[in-house]
Amino acid sequence: MELVIIVPSLDLTGPVKGAFAICNLLKSHMNVTLISLKGKKNVSSLFVDQINIISLWDKNFINKILFINKYCARKKNVKVLSICLSADITNILLNSKLKKFSSIRGNFFMNYREYPIAGNLIALFHYLIQKLFDYSIVMNRKMYGQVERFSRKKPILIYNFIDEGHLDKFFKPKIIKSQRATFIFIGRLIERKGIMELLEAFSKVLSVKNAYLHILGDGPLSAKIKNFISKMGIESNISMHGFIDSPYEILSSADVFVLPSYSEGTPRSCLEALYLGIPSILRDVDGNRELKCGENISLFNDDSKLPELMLQKASQSRSREFRKNLLPNKFSRKNNLALYLKFFKN
Numbered sequence: 316m317e318l319v320i321i322v323p324s325l326d327l328t329g330p331v332k333g334a335f336a337i338c339n340l341l342k343s344h345m346n347v348t349l350i351s352l353k354g355k356k357n358v359s360s361l362f363v364d365q366i367n368i369i370s371l372w373d374k375n376f377i378n379k380i381l382f383i384n385k386y387c388a389r390k391k392n393v394k395v396l397s398i399c400l401s402a403d404i405t406n407i408l409l410n411s412k413l414k415k416f417s418s419i420r421g422n423f424f425m426n427y428r429e430y431p432i433a434g435n436l437i438a439l440f441h442y443l444i445q446k447l448f449d450y451s452i453v454m455n456r457k458m459y460g461q462v463e464r465f466s467r468k469k470p471i472l473i474y475n476f477i478d479e480g481h482l483d484k485f486f487k488p489k490i491i492k493s494q495r496a497t498f499i500f501i502g503r504l505i506e507r508k509g510i511m512e513l514l515e516a517f518s519k520v521l522s523v524k525n526a527y528l529h530i531l532g533d534g535p536l537s538a539k540i541k542n543f544i545s546k547m548g549i550e551s552n553i554s555m556h557g558f559i560d561s562p563y564e565i566l567s568s569a570d571v572f573v574l575p576s577y578s579e580g581t582p583r584s585c586l587e588a589l590y591l592g593i594p595s596i597l598r599d600v601d602g603n604r605e606l607k608c609g610e611n612i613s614l615f616n617d618d619s620k621l622p623e624l625m626l627q628k629a630s631q632s633r634s635r636e637f638r639k640n641l642l643p644n645k646f647s648r649k650n651n652l653a654l655y656l657k658f659f660k661n
Contacts, residue, residue: 316345316659317390319383321402324354325370327560329583330398330420336478336583337396337418338366340652345659348386352379352401376405384410394659396452400441407447417448419458419470422601425507425578442466452658454581455602471658474605475581476651477642482590485563488637490570496526496629499569499593501562501584502576504534509575509598512618514540516575518547519622526552526629529565533558567591570632571625575618579603585612586646592638596621596628611641 318341322334338347348367369386371379387393387410394414397406403417423438430437442465445451451470453459462470498517502508510530517528530540530553537555544553556565562584566572572588572595579585581602585595589611597603599614606612610631615624644650 317348317387317393318345318659319348319350319387319390319393319395321350321352321383321395321397321406323352323399323401325351325368326354327558329580332583333418333420333475334398336476337655339478340476340648341655341659342366344652344656346390350383350386352405379405380408387413400437403441403444403448407444415448416450416452417445418452419445419462419580420454421580422458422461422578425601428507429505439465445470450658455605457601458580473651473654473658474646475583475586476646476648477583477586477590479590479648482563482587485567486591486638487567488592488639490633490635490638491568492633496524496571496633497529497569498526498571498573498625498629499529499531499566499588500573501531501566502574502582504530504532504536504540506536507577508532508534509577510536510540511543512575512621513573514543514547516618516621516625517553518549520625521549521552523622524626524629528553529556529569530554531556531559531562531565563587563591566593569593571596571628573625574598575615575621576600581606581646586642589641589643592641594628594632594641596624606643606646608641608643611643 320334322331338349341347342365351370353372371382374382395406396416396418397403398418406415423441427434427438445462445466446468451462452473453462453470454475459470459472500513504510520526544550566588572585572593574582574585575598577600579601588595595612597612597614599616613624613628615621
């Protein structure tokens with residue numbers, strides 16, 4: 316069987332990392348080709364050997380369609396999986412005889428809010444075109460309901476997962492209790508991610524406890540964040556690292572991962588944190604509740620409760636002698652491999 320995965324670019328966003336994870340998951344069981352519609356980037360850090368990667372950055376839209384059609388025509392039993400809107404539109408316009416699938420990675424109405432007027436229309440359009448695919452694949456039950464409502468078709472639920480083997484070398488079982496409590500945020504610096512709310516909460520944490528915050532990511536709020544840090548005089552308690560391809564050395568040493576985002580599919584960075592034994596704090600939105608297993612994560616809705624929750628979670632994390640994998644089994648690589656193989660081979 317041949318699986319062709321179409322992505323908008325090779326930039327290491329959450330959805331594209333998800334595509335690489337699918338490639339690495341399935342490459343030993345079928346031939347996998349990853350096609351990027353634009354942009355070129357070194358992807359060696361994601362260990363995508365045995366995968367044919369094609370970039371169509373130098374072709375116009377029509378020629379991209381023609382190229383993919385010709386490529387698929389040379390293969391047998393081809394299935395085409397697309398991720399994100401531009402890839403979905405491209406997939407829909409391919410030869411109608413191909414088996415076509417869309418992988419949905421988030422809440423469209425929240426994801427497109429950065430386009431103030433057109434955002435809701437784009438989101439509605441993206442949901443409606445799901446009816447043109449043979450199947451849509453979703454990552455949590457909230458997304459399942461959204462897709463079913465707008466497309467009038469039942470999607471396939473396969474939970475998000477990560478490249479666990481790639482993370483094993485970063486795992487640090489021993490907790491160093493002599494260092495100050497350390498929090499970490501990984502994500503784009505945009506309003507939807509709740510980064511300013513986190514900074515407000517962290518400044519209150521500092522009035523009670525000496526702590527440190529790592530911020531990994533870039534985005535339009537970068538200058539505003541720097542101004543806030545300077546205004547509050549907390550430069551010695553925060554590091555802004557910008558975007559880092561491989562954040563795991565920093566992540567694996569943290570006490571608590573915090574992501575106060577107002578919308579998430581199933582956050583890959585949280586899955587990685589849990590696998591590395593880092594308890595997490597998430598806003599109670601979308602599918603985040605499905606990640607909860609015992610005390611591995613804490614959920615909140617009220618921003619005023621976040622400082623207290625951060626202190627509690629840091630204390631809980633430090634009460635352990637050793638870290639252990641906190642990722643629920645349904646998000647494991649092994650579990651999702653079985654689901655993908657059953658789905659595609661049927």
